[in-house]
Amino acid sequence: MMNADISAAARSRRADRRRAVVGPLLLKVLALGTVVGTAFALTPSLVGQERWLFLAAIWVIAGVLVATYATGRGLPAKYLVPGGLLLTLFVVYPIVMTGQLSATNFGDGTRTSKDETVARIIASSVQQTPDAPRYNLAIATSGTPQNGPYAFFLVDPGSGSVFLGTPEGLEQLDPGDVTIVDDFVTEPPTGFTLLTPSEVNAAGPELAEFAVPTDRGAIRQLGISQAFEGRTTLEYDEARDTIIDTETGTEFTPQQVGDREYYQSESGQRISDQSWLAYVGFDNYLRVFGDDRIRNDFLRIFVWTVLFATLSVGSTFLLGFALAVALNDRRLRGQKIYRAILVLPYAIPGFISLLIWASFFNRDFGLINQVTGLDVNWFGDPTLAKGAVLLVNLWMGFPYMFLVCTGALQAIPEELKEAAELDGAGGFTRLRLITLPLLLVGVAPLLVASFAFNFNNFNAIALLTQGGPFSPDNPTAGGTDILISYTIRLAFGAGGAQIGFASAISVLLFILTGVIAALQFRATKSLEEVH
Amino acid sequence: MTQDLAPSIVPDARRTRRRARSSRSRWWREVGWRHAVGLIAVIWALFPISYIVSAAFNPLGNVVSTGVIPRDFSLVHFETLLNSPSIPFGRWAMNTLFVCATVTVTQLLCSGLAAYAFSRFRFRGRRGGLLTLLLIQMFPQFLAAVALYTLFTEIGHTIPMLGLNTVFGYTLVLLGGALGQVWLIKGFFDTVPRSLDEAARIDGASHAQTFFLIILPLAKPIFAVSGLLVFVGVVAEFLLASIFLTDPRVKTLSVGLFGLIDSDRSNNLGVFAAGALLTALPVVLVFLYLQRFIVGGLTSGGVKG
Known part of the structure; x- marks a missing residue:
């Protein structure tokens, strides 16, 4: 009887455990199945678009996940792989990629390869002749309607044949692959989406350059739903790397201008402002240090970046520390209320505070000029603007230091203070000789982190002054620019993206951030050893 | 100044309470000034936030008519x-x-x-x-x-x-x-x-x-x-x-x-x-x-x- 009880209990326990194992196992199989399934699903379109690196990446990811979770080995890996994969893909790989980009001239006007550029130049010379064949056109994209890449689905109204036109050329399709209504493609194969008429209009400038090269010339768009096959007036001689104008006989050859090449005639006439992607080695770095103006900009901005970070950490720490000491007394009534209120600037999302502060410095109606009765153009003068940025950053940052110092103060044993008092040390002496050093040991790593944060505090600059004020002759480097805001403007600014050059500065920023952090960590360590 | 931060010592406190004037100055030296600092800090921390609140409820909603102290109340901006x-x-x-x-x-x-x-x-x-x-x-x-x-x-x-x-x-x-x-x-x-x-x-x-x-x-x-x-x-x-x-x-x-x-x-x-x-x-x-x-x-x- 008792035996039966025990074995029943054991059985039910075993069943419990089995149930506990089956659930996670099912989840695991489902998750891994989804991963492998996704990899399979993406493969055809990646092969079609010849994106081999991407394809390899997808399968490596799937492989790593299966290898980690489908086998019983490598226990730590099961815990490290998810975060590690994300870190590798979206932090480490981009860092490597930044290094690669910094050795190119990538930017506006050099986004395409040389072959694509030549094909585009040839295709854009297409002219419509009276007997030019016409096609019914549907414009599709395999990416986004705004940025492409685009593709033409063409129906020859005479024969009913269907073609896919891309910058690489024309390809006849099996009519079964697409849906055709009234001689128009209404549903493209998977991987493509059709653009709506308004999207076609919005993409007008990009589509104006879009042409499908053919044996007789090229096919170009004619309105929203028509395309024509015209004759090109330019020819490309691959052996001599020369573009020839068949009407005038002018020859255009690649000529180096700055970090990019253009096809130019002997008289210096440029056939197109379109250049192409090329490796330039260390040219971008040489430009930072070789070009007088850029070097001066870079050094000036670097000095201000260090100053900005140092003063920000210093001022926020001093204010935070002072307030923490002042409010760290158990006899103080309403201590909790003080603390809750003083934390508010830290709790409010930074972009809100920065934008509000930016309005305070408005010359005509801003709060600061109104209250003080001044008429100062705060953001118009480099020095004043720097002061304003520091003041705002003090407001943004002191609560963090206040919190941290409050925590650290509470961790300092009372006996130490009492002992010092017995030895006859006054309040201020105790603060300087006992409290501050002890507190610094705990807080120093956070000061380092705060320095690194402010060194790249893009928001504080971008949302307050946009890097300004700018002198009229130098629209790329402003009075309050720090390195990161300068870099971002170079890469994405209105004056034409210089992605290769901006990447070179990013790499320098990586190095600087690393060196400074390493130096400070060493300083912190020695501080810890002293006490 | 050097005495300001001295923590109170209990037996002393009882004796000093008899002398009211000196006790008030003592309170100021030990706790009161902390309130003063705290109040200034609170004003410094709060005025931009008060400005946001004021701007949000100010029916005109422009920079000219907005101050730190909320004066009008309207929900028009939320609408x-x-x-x-x-x-x-x-x-x-x-x-x-x-x-x-x-x-x-x-x-x-x-x-x-x-x-x-x-x-x-x-x-x-x-x-x-x-x-x-x-x-x-x-x-x-x-x-x-x-x-x-x-x-x-x-x-x-x-x-x-x-x-x-x-x-x-x-x-x-x-x-x-x-x-x-x-x-x-x-x-x-x-x-x-x-x-x-x-x-x-x-x-x-x-x-x-x-x-x-x-x-x-x-x-x-x-x-x-x-x-x-x-x-x-x-x-x-x-x-x-x-x-x-x-x-x-x-x-x-x-x-x-x-x-x-x-x-x-x-x-x-x-x-x-x-x-x-x-x-x-x-x-x-x-x-x-x-x-x-x-x-x-x-x-x-x-x-x-």
Whole structure:
């Protein structure tokens, strides 16, 4: 009887455990199945678009996940792989990629390869002749309607044949692959989406350059739903790397201008402002240090970046520390209320505070000029603007230091203070000789982190002054620019993206951030050893 | 001055109370001045916030008519914000909530798992891995913004749902920081006695069960702190959002509200302030609620190696 009880209990326990194992196992199989399934699903379109690196990446990811979770080995890996994969893909790989980009001239006007550029130049010379064949056109994209890449689905109204036109050329399709209504493609194969008429209009400038090269010339768009096959007036001689104008006989050859090449005639006439992607080695770095103006900009901005970070950490720490000491007394009534209120600037999302502060410095109606009765153009003068940025950053940052110092103060044993008092040390002496050093040991790593944060505090600059004020002759480097805001403007600014050059500065920023952090960590360590 | 910070000594205090005048000056020297400092600090901390409130409820909603002290009360800006078809505020809020929730949960989970491995297992490359993490964290992800932009243009060509200008793509970028909280959480795990794990293992729990059922519940405070830090960080993330999200439908609150005030710095102040209040209020409330955890969390994680 008792035996039966025990074995029943054991059985039910075993069943419990089995149930506990089956659930996670099912989840695991489902998750891994989804991963492998996704990899399979993406493969055809990646092969079609010849994106081999991407394809390899997808399968490596799937492989790593299966290898980690489908086998019983490598226990730590099961815990490290998810975060590690994300870190590798979206932090480490981009860092490597930044290094690669910094050795190119990538930017506006050099986004395409040389072959694509030549094909585009040839295709854009297409002219419509009276007997030019016409096609019914549907414009599709395999990416986004705004940025492409685009593709033409063409129906020859005479024969009913269907073609896919891309910058690489024309390809006849099996009519079964697409849906055709009234001689128009209404549903493209998977991987493509059709653009709506308004999207076609919005993409007008990009589509104006879009042409499908053919044996007789090229096919170009004619309105929203028509395309024509015209004759090109330019020819490309691959052996001599020369573009020839068949009407005038002018020859255009690649000529180096700055970090990019253009096809130019002997008289210096440029056939197109379109250049192409090329490796330039260390040219971008040489430009930072070789070009007088850029070097001066870079050094000036670097000095201000260090100053900005140092003063920000210093001022926020001093204010935070002072307030923490002042409010760290158990006899103080309403201590909790003080603390809750003083934390508010830290709790409010930074972009809100920065934008509000930016309005305070408005010359005509801003709060600061109104209250003080001044008429100062705060953001118009480099020095004043720097002061304003520091003041705002003090407001943004002191609560963090206040919190941290409050925590650290509470961790300092009372006996130490009492002992010092017995030895006859006054309040201020105790603060300087006992409290501050002890507190610094705990807080120093956070000061380092705060320095690194402010060194790249893009928001504080971008949302307050946009890097300004700018002198009229130098629209790329402003009075309050720090390195990161300068870099971002170079890469994405209105004056034409210089992605290769901006990447070179990013790499320098990586190095600087690393060196400074390493130096400070060493300083912190020695501080810890002293006490 | 040097005597100001002296803590009171109880027997002395009783004697001095008899002499009222000297006791008041003593109160001032020991506690009163602290109130004075506190009040000034409160004014300094609060006046910009009071300005936001004032602007949000000021019916005119421009810079000229707004002061620090709220004078009028009107909900007109909140109505504009929630009803104007050109300002998809609800959409922005949903996007932000989605991004924040996904990133926070994923980051805590990934960091928690990794921290557990670093704290409990001994394996080859453990020390190296920890140091590498510390090194990589030194570099903010957005330093590689240019490369990320190029990378996601590529991804978008194959998987449009994850490309530039999509909420999913933006979320995915931010997930790059999935191991951002490892050091903080590991510092806490190190303080949890190993005997707990061993007891659980003897009772037949698998390593996964030990982690999810024993360790995780104990680590609630540290997860509250790091979760809050991640959440606040993501709400305020502006740089990558401004590069990735340009279509009004996919914007988050930070880029959306920025666009609002950037288009007309003077006259859109009221609507912006209303949006800012609605954004900041929940964050501030959670912050104040979790404040007691934060101080300990920040220092313990930062100091422990």
